[in-house]
Amino acid sequence: MGKLVKHLEIGSSPHVSDGASTDVIMRNVFFALLPVTVFAVYAFGTGAALVIIVATASCVLTEHWLCRWTGKPSTVGDWSIAITGLLYGLTLPPDLPLWMVFVGGVFGVAIGKFMFGGLGMNAFNPALVGRAFLQAAFPQAMTHWSAPFAEGRFEHIPSSVLAMPFWEPTYDAVTSATPLALMKFEAEFAGGRELMAGLTSGSVGETCGALILLGGIYLVARNMMNWRIPASIFATVAAVTWAFQLYDPATYPGPVFMLFSGGLMLGAVFMATDMVASPITNAGCWLYGVLIGVLVVAIRFWGGMPEGVMYAILLANAVSPHIDNLIQPRVFGTGRRAG
Amino acid sequence: MALKQVSSTDEFIKGLWRDNPVFIHMLGLCPALAVSNTAINALAMGAATTFVLLMAGLSVSLLRNFIPREARIVSYICIIATFVTCVDYAIMAISIELHRALGAFIALIVVNCLILGRSEAFASKHNPGRALLDALGMGVGFTGALFFIGVMREVLGSGTLFGVGLFPDGFQTWTVMVLPSGGFFAMAIWLLVVNWIRQRQADAEKQAVEQAGKAAS
Numbered sequence: 001m002g003k004l005v006k007h008l009e010i011g012s013s014p015h016v017s018d019g020a021s022t023d024v025i026m027r028n029v030f031f032a033l034l035p036v037t038v039f040a041v042y043a044f045g046t047g048a049a050l051v052i053i054v055a056t057a058s059c060v061l062t063e064h065w066l067c068r069w070t071g072k073p074s075t076v077g078d079w080s081i082a083i084t085g086l087l088y089g090l091t092l093p094p095d096l097p098l099w100m101v102f103v104g105g106v107f108g109v110a111i112g113k114f115m116f117g118g119l120g121m122n123a124f125n126p127a128l129v130g131r132a133f134l135q136a137a138f139p140q141a142m143t144h145w146s147a148p149f150a151e152g153r154f155e156h157i158p159s160s161v162l163a164m165p166f167w168e169p170t171y172d173a174v175t176s177a178t179p180l181a182l183m184k185f186e187a188e189f190a191g192g193r194e195l196m197a198g199l200t201s202g203s204v205g206e207t208c209g210a211l212i213l214l215g216g217i218y219l220v221a222r223n224m225m226n227w228r229i230p231a232s233i234f235a236t237v238a239a240v241t242w243a244f245q246l247y248d249p250a251t252y253p254g255p256v257f258m259l260f261s262g263g264l265m266l267g268a269v270f271m272a273t274d275m276v277a278s279p280i281t282n283a284g285c286w287l288y289g290v291l292i293g294v295l296v297v298a299i300r301f302w303g304g305m306p307e308g309v310m311y312a313i314l315l316a317n318a319v320s321p322h323i324d325n326l327i328q329p330r331v332f333g334t335g336r337r338a339g
Numbered sequence: 340m341a342l343k344q345v346s347s348t349d350e351f352i353k354g355l356w357r358d359n360p361v362f363i364h365m366l367g368l369c370p371a372l373a374v375s376n377t378a379i380n381a382l383a384m385g386a387a388t389t390f391v392l393l394m395a396g397l398s399v400s401l402l403r404n405f406i407p408r409e410a411r412i413v414s415y416i417c418i419i420a421t422f423v424t425c426v427d428y429a430i431m432a433i434s435i436e437l438h439r440a441l442g443a444f445i446a447l448i449v450v451n452c453l454i455l456g457r458s459e460a461f462a463s464k465h466n467p468g469r470a471l472l473d474a475l476g477m478g479v480g481f482t483g484a485l486f487f488i489g490v491m492r493e494v495l496g497s498g499t500l501f502g503v504g505l506f507p508d509g510f511q512t513w514t515v516m517v518l519p520s521g522g523f524f525a526m527a528i529w530l531l532v533v534n535w536i537r538q539r540q541a542d543a544e545k546q547a548v549e550q551a552g553k554a555a556s
Contacts, residue, residue, distance in 0.1 A: 100511075136515035168511045 022119075025224045025275075026079035032215030033086055033270070039211050040204045044094035044146065045153025047161045048204045054098045055089030056082055058105025059126075066114045075119045081109065087270055088127035090205025091263060091310070092134075095146045095171065097163035100138055104130040124317045125274045128310050135310070141169060145201040147176035176201040179261040180306040189253040195260035202262065209260040216269035225273050228282055232289025233268040233296070234259060240297045252301065264296060267309035277317040284323040292316045350469055354476025360453045361484035361526075362533045367453035371485055372522035374444045378501055381489025383437055385482025387426045387445060389475070392454050394422040396474035399462040406463070415458045416449065423448045453481060484529070491525045492516045 041049045063081040067074040075081065088108060092101060108130020113122045135142045146158065150173065160169035179190040179200045190200055198208025205212075219225035238255035245252045258264070263271075272278065272292055279288050292312045299308025360366045370388070375381045398418045399406075406414045427445050431438045438445070448454065457477055462470040493499055496516030498506050515521050 097511075133515065136518065136520060137513045138511065139514055141511075163511075166506075166511055168509045 021078075022080055023078040026083050028219060028222055028224050029083050029270070030079060030086070032218045033083070033090070033205075034215075035211045036090065036205045036208065036215060036266075037086065039198060039208045040090065040094075043148040043198060043207060044204060045150065046156070047146070047153070047158040048094040050098060050157065050161055051092050051094060051096055051101055051204055052086065052089035054101045055092065055105055056085035058102045059085030059088060059109050059130075062106045062109040063114075066110060067118075070114075072118065078119070080119055084109070084113070084127050087205075087266075088130050090266060091127065091131050091203050091271075093142060093145055094204050095144060095158045095160045095169075095173075096134075096141055097169045098161055099163065099165035100134060100141060103137075104134040106130075107133045120276055122276050123321070124314055125271055125277050128271060128314055128317075131310055132314060144169075144171060144175045145178055146171075146173050147201050148199065148207065178202045178306065179257070180300065183253055183257070183261070184300070184306040187251065189257050190261065192256035192260060195257065200261075203266075206263040206266045209265040212265040212269050219269075225269075226278070226282070226285050228285040229273050229278060229289045230268040232286045233264075233272060233293045236290045236293025237264065237297055240294060244297075244301070258297070258300070262300075262307045263309040267313055268292070271309075272313050272316070274317075277320060279320045279323045279327070281324065281327050281329050284320070284327045287323055287327070288316055288320055291319060347469070347472055350472040351476040354473065354478070354480035355483065356480070358477075359480045359484060359533075360477055361481060362530060364453075364456075366456055367451045367481060368526075369447065370444050370451065371481075371488060372526060373519070374441050375485050375488040375492060375522055375525070376496065376517050377440075377493045377499075378486060378489040379437070380440050381485035382482065383430070384441060384444065385478070385485045387430065387441075388448055388451065388454070388481055389478025390426055391419060391422045391448055391451075392457060392474040392478045392481075393471060395419045395454055395458055396462040396470040397467055399458040400465060400467040400470035403463045411459070411463065412455070415455055419454050419458070420449045453477065487529055488522065488525045491528070492521050496521060 037052060040052065059081050060076055064074060064076050067076070085105060088105060089101070092104075108126045108128075111133075112124050112126035112129025113119075116122045141160075144160070158172060160171045163169035177186075179195060179202070182188040182190065194200060195207075196209045198211070200207055216225065216227075216230060220227040237258050241252065241255045241258045245254050253261075268289075272289070279285055292309075295312035295315055296308050299311060300306065354360065356363075358364060361368070361371050367388070370384050374384045395415070395418050399415060402414075402418075423446065426448070427438075430441065430445060457474060461473045465473070490500065494505060495513045498504060498510040498512050513521075516525065
């Protein structure tokens with residue numbers, strides 16, 4: 001197989017180079033994720049640390065093997081796959097067996113990224129593909145949440161994390177309901193301050209909304225993320241939820257709860273903004289965000305599962321090439337009426 | 340133009356690998372994906388399809404000089420539907436549970452493009468003996484493909500094979516493999532394996548030809 005040289009510039013002229021390359025951007029995404037990761041390990045202890053390490057390692061190793069196997073130049077060096085792995089780890093429950101983490105990582109990178117042609121070609125966010133596969137394959141393990149800030153979380157490793165490959169995990173702590181599950185099944189709404197500070201249970205990296213927002217603001221300030229996507233998601237979710245809360249405050253929670261609960265912050269800031277799987281034009285990004293926002297609210301309120309951010313983003317990923325087709329930028333130099 | 344003489348055994352063998360209906364021609368994918376969730380379902384579906392293939396092939400081949408060209412598809416469908424109805428009642432008599440597990444997919448054998456395709460492309464142009472051999476090969480190939488998919492899905496999805504537990508307690512079942520999406524995954528993995536083997540065979544043949552060419556020069 002000959003070496004495949006990818007050289008494709010997308011976007012209308014004129015082009016200005018700002019020196020940003022894949023590895024520069026990815027290094028900054030890593031810095032933005034660092035506080036979230038540190039907080040996750042602090043809140044959930046050794047289990048979360050192991051999950052994150054194995055998630056990253058499984059993605060990096062898969063990419064490395066597949067690159068070697070197909071004779072392509074290795075794309076491990078540009079950090080992008082390590083970021084995928086880290087993000088994938090942050091979406092998992094803190095006491096998920098490590099062998100499942102590994103299976104999902106291999107699946108996400110091999111099927112979600114490599115089958116489509118590798119870096120820059122993936123139609124879907126590979127981290128979410130891996131997570132979606134795990135959700136479908138092991139629904140019980142993927143909805144077992146341990147409580148944050150448990151006693152002795154740094155001294156011992158949860159037994160479920162070290163479950164034998166292909167064997168069911170045994171849990172030493174009872175599951176602790178996530179705010180969204182409480183909303184859905186008990187009609188109990190957690191307070192906004194609690195959610196922002198990350199005091200609730202949930203996936204490893206999704207609990208602390210404030211730190212995720214901080215990372216997002218850093219990336220926007222460095223001009224390395226399209227702020228329109230998260231802004232549009234937040235605005236849509238807030239507007240739709242607000243309307244429903246006005247209609248029936250007992251059943252529907254408020255916008256603050258919806259924005260800071262579950263994976264919405266992490267998804268909107270770090271997942272939906274995947275540069276490959278999101279639309280190219282700014283108008284397209286607004287539309288894409290609105291679509292995700294509406295889907296998130298619809299799945300959370302009326303779906304069978306408490307959380308819907310993952311499916312909302314994957315569905316919007318599937319639509320984003322069509323959004324690009326729909327919205328064609330005006331050719332530079334032609335007037336609005338010139339057509 | 341003289342047709343190349345094809346041996347009788349080759350008429351049978353081709354359906355197993357070289358012209359495998361599921362893995363090579365991608366025919367009859369609907370039952371292959373839908374009722375391959377256990378090995379038993381896969382085998383039953385394969386047996387039912389093989390029976391219909393055989394009977395339809397025989398009938399079409401016997402009647403090939405009487406069916407007018409313009410009305411051939413309708414005639415084939417009628418012939419196939421007759422045998423599918425027989426199979427439907429036979430399965431119901433043998434095991435009502437199996438009938439329930441296979442559901443509408445027994446009736447849907449009528450529109451399985453594998454059977455119609457073999458009737459149109461082969462049975463209507465060959466004598467009954469050849470048509471039967473071809474149908475048997477295709478049927479066995481189809482059953483084998485379904486069986487491989489079914490084994491993968493049952494072992495991973497339920498931890499059993501033919502309903503017998505394979506693992507000690509505590510085996511983590513992969514729920515996704517018994518769901519419809521598992522059919523696509525299992526099918527894709529087998530396709531990957533089959534295509535990889537075929538690629539290797541083709542490469543080996545090409546090398547052999549090249550070496551023979553070098554030796555001759």
